[in-house]
Amino acid sequence: MEGAIVLYPCPGSGHLVSMVELGKLILSNHPSFSISVIIPTAPFEAAATQDYIAAISATIPSITFYYLPPVALPQNAFFSAKDFPALVYQLCQLNNPNLHETLLAISNRSKIKAFVVDIFCNYSSQVSSNLNIPTYFYFTSGANCLSNFIYFPTIHRSSTKSLKDLEDMKINVPGSPSIRAKDMPEPMLDREKYVYQCFVDTALNMTKSSGIIVNSFELLEERACRALANGECAPGDSMPPVYFIGPVVSEKEQGGEQIHECLRWLDSQPSQSVLFLCFGSMGVFYTEQLKEIALGLERSGVRFLWVVRNPPPSDETVRKLTETDPSIESFLPEGFSERTKDRGRLVKSWAPQKAILSHDSVGGFVTHCGWNSILEAVCAGVPMLAWPQYAEQKMNKIFLVEEMKIALPVDASEEELVSAIELEKRVSELTESEEGKAVRERVKAMKDGAAVALKEGGSSRIALAKLAESFGGIHLK
Template identity: 35%
Template sequence: MEKAITKIVIVPSPGFSHLLSLIEFSKRLIQLSNALHITFLIPSLNSPSESSKSILKTLPSAIHATFLPPIHIDDLPEGTPIAAHLQLAVTRSLPFIRDALKSLSLTPNLAALVADLFASDSLICAKELNILSLIYCPSSAMTLSFCLFLPKLDQIVVPTTQFKDLHEPIQIPGCVPINGRDLLNPVQDRNSIVYELFLQKCKQLLHVDGIIVNSFKEIEQGPIKALIDETNGYPNVYPIGPIIQTDSTNSKNGSECLTWLNNQLPNSVLYVSFGSGGTLSQDQINELAFGLELSCQKFLWVVRAPNESSNFGYLNSHDDHDPFKFLPHGFIDRTKEQGFLVPYWAPQVQILSHNAIGGFISHCGWNSSLESIMNEIPIIAWPLFAEQKMNAVLLSDGIRVAIRPKGNEIGLVEKEEIGEVVTRVIEGDEGRELRERMKEMKNSAYETFQEGLSIETLVKLVVRV
C-alpha cells in the first residue's frame, strides 16, 4: 500500500537570505523522507526579486512555492526600520495565508506550519487548524537564546535604561558575554514600536510546538545546551545545522570572476561581500578601497552603490547606477592587476569553495558565516544590521574564527586598519591559526551533517511515524 503524503507549509519572511535558508532546509527534509510534500507561502513587498524567482525554479517536484499578493506599506512613516516592514508584511498577508491553509486542509494529512522567526504571526492559522506550529530560526543558537531570554531581560532591566547603556556585558544563557550595543538592531531603542514588535515575537516563541535552529553543538555547545535544558521551560529545540546553499545561479559576472580566481595562488585572495542587501556609506567605500589597495593583497570585491542605510539593499533590488563610479578616482586603474570587481552580485558558494580564497570580509550574516566555516575561510567580521553584531561576537570571541576591526569613534573603519587586518589574515600566522580552527569546525560540521540526527527526529515528529 502506498504511504500517505504528509503536507508541510512553510511561511518565510520577505527577503532573499531567509527564504534561501528555508529552501535549503526543505530540500534536506524531503531527502530524508519521500512521504513529504512542502508548500511555500511567500509574503512579499512589491514584486518578487529576480534572485528569488530564479532559485524557486530549481525546486524539486515535492516542493511547491506560491508568492502571496504583494503587500503595500506606503502608509508607514518614512524611516520605519526594515524589521517593522518584514513583520507587517506577514501580518497583512494573514488573510491570504489563512485561505491557502484552509484549501490545503481539504485534503488529508496537513501536519505542520513552519514559520520564519519574523513570520511568527502566521502561526495563529496553525492553531486554528490544530496542526503543529514550528518556528525556523535561520540564525545562530546564540541569537535564539537571546530571543527566548529577552522577555526575562526586559523585566530585569529598568524600563528607562537602554541595553546599550549598561556598564556590564549581558550574560545570555549559555553564551559568551555581550555588550548591549552588540545586541540585535530591533532592541537598541526600547522606546520604539520596533522593540515592542520584536519583544512580542520573542514572547510568542515560548508557546510554539518546537523551534528549529540552523546551528550545531560543535560550534555552539553552550547556547544549544541552554536551549535544550528542560529547566528553562522552552519549547523543544531542534539544532539541524549546518544548512547552507550548495550551488548558485550562473551569470556572466560569476563565470568571469571564477576564471580570474583560477589564475590566482592558493589562499591568496580576499573575498569582500556584504551579503544580499548590505550597503556602505560613500566615506566607508572610500576607506575600504584605499585599505584594500594599501594591503597589497589580491581581492575580489562585490561592489554596491553607497547608501547611508546599511540594509538598503535588503528589500531593494539594485538600480541602474554603475556601482564602480562611486569608487575613488583612479582606484580601478591602480588595482587592475591586484583585484577583481563585481557589480552587485557574485556566486558566493563557488567563490568560497575556490582554493584561491584565503579570507573573507563579511557582514556576518549567518548563512555566510556557516559557508565560511564549511570552506575553512577566516573571517574579517564587518557587521552591518539585524543580528550581525551578535554573530560577529560569536565568531570572534566565542569560536574564535574571525578578527573584528575596531573602527574609529564614529564607527568608520579606516584604511590603515583595513590594510593591516587584511594582511594579518592573508599572510600572517594569525590567518593560518584561524584557518586551522575553521578546519576543526568543518570536520565537526560534516560529521553532524552526515548523521542528520536532529533533522531526522524533526521529520519523525512531523510525519508522526
C-alpha cells in the same frame, strides 16, 4: 492523503532561501512528506528569489509554492535594512486572513503535519493554532543568537529602561559571550517601538511552540546549544525541543556572464591567496567608506576580489553624478583600478559567493556577518574578518571572534567608519600572525565538523530524524 509540511518564510532572500533549503533537506531524508511553501507578496524587490524559486519548481515536484495576494501596508512603511523587521512583521500580520484560506486549501489535498514559520511570521501562529496545526519556528541564524533572542523577555522584565540608554552595560545570556547593550539588534534597543514588542512576543511564543529548528550544528556552538537544550535561556518558561539541523546552505546560485568571468580570474590566482570581500544583499557603503576600503586593500598588497555596490541615493557623490548607473570607479580613489589590476578584481553588485568561497584560490573572507554567509565560509573552511552592518550582525561578530574563534574583528570608529589603516592591519593579521594561523586551523576543523554532523549518525542528521518523527502527530481535520 500524504503528509504535508507547510513552510511560511519571511520574503527576504536570506530567510526564504534558507527555509526552502530546509524543505529540501527534509525531503531528501524523509521523502514521504510533501512540502508546501507559502510566500507573502513582498513590498520590495525580490527578483533574486524569483529565479531561485523557478529553479526549485522546475526540478523538485514535491515542493509547491503558494503566493499570498498583496496587502496594503501603512503609508509610512518604506524598505531599508533598518526598517526590514517592522515591515515584515506588519506584512505577515496583515496576511493572516489570506494565510487562513491558503492553509484550508492545502488541507483539502493533504494532511498538514506541521506548520514551520520564520520568526517574522510569529503572528501567523494565531491562525495555525485555531486550525489545530502544530507550529514550529525555524530560526535562520545561529544558536548563540537564538540564546539571546529567547532570553530577551527576561532582559525586558529586568529593567524599565531601553537598551539604547544602557550603552556599554554588559548583558550576560546563558551559553553565550557577554554583549554590550548597544550591540544588540536594532529592534531590541527601544522599548517604545512596535518592533520591540514584536520581538518580545515572538520569543515568548517560541517557548510555547511544538519545537524550534536552528540552522547550526552542535560542534560549532557547543555552549549555546547546550544552554538552549537545557532550557537555561528561558528562566521561568518551559522550552520546547530544539533541533540543530545545520548547516543548511543553498547548493546552486543564479548568475550571469560576469560571474563566470570572476571565477575564471580566480582560476589564475595562487592557492589561498585571494581575500574575498562581500557584504550581503543589503550591504551598501557611502563613498567615504568605499575609498577607505580601496586604500586599505592597496596598502595591504593582498590579492582581492571585491563585490562593490553603488552607494545609497543620499550619498553626496551619487547626487553629483549625472549617470543613472555610474561605474564602480566613480566612487573609488582615482587610478585605484589601474594600480591594482594585476592583483585585484572588482565585481559590481553581485557575485556567486558560495562558488567563490569554495574556490581553492580564496584564503580569507571579509564578511558582514550574515548567518548564511558565515555558514558558507565554514563549509568552505575559509577564515573570516568580521565587519557587521545591520540586524544581528554585531552580535554575530562577537560570537565569531570570541566564542567560535573562526574570525578576527574589524573595528569601526564611533562614526561607524572603518579606516584604511584598520583594514590593512586586520588583513595582515589574518595572513601573517599566529592568531590568524589559529583562526585558519579552527575554521578548517569546523569544516570537517560540519561534514560529519550531516552524515549518517552525525548530530544534525539525528536531530533531523527526531524532527521528522515529531511531525507524525496531530493534523488538520
